[in-house]
Amino acid sequence: MAPSRLPGSIILRACLFEFGDRDGIAEAVRLQHPLGVHAFNGLLYVADTYNHKVKVISPGTRASSTLFGRFYEPGGLWVAAGRLWVADTNNHAIRVADLATKEVLTLTLAGL
Secondary structure: OOOEOOOOOOOEOOOOOOOOOEOEEHHHOEOOOEEEEEEEOOEEEEEEHHHOEEEEEEOOOOEEEEEEOOOOOEEEEEEEOOEEEEEEHHHOEEEEEEOOOOOEEEOOOOOO
């Protein structure tokens, strides 16, 4: 089935069950249960939950690539102060990824 497009959209897949883990361009890309999406500086950051990764998508080129892996079902994310904050759901942790250096740390809160 051909993908359908809406004004301003990248792509919407017509088949709910076309999933997987594949970087690439537009229709070739596969995600699995993406939950969190955040737009920042012209890019989309996506929590590719069941692939345990964070992907970055360029709407201009429609390219998707893995930015960070090694999470355990990331659910939500947000960019602030040059860092990507990721709810690493099944690790019961908040990860803080520096977008410039690609270093990923775990947020620790004293007294909890």
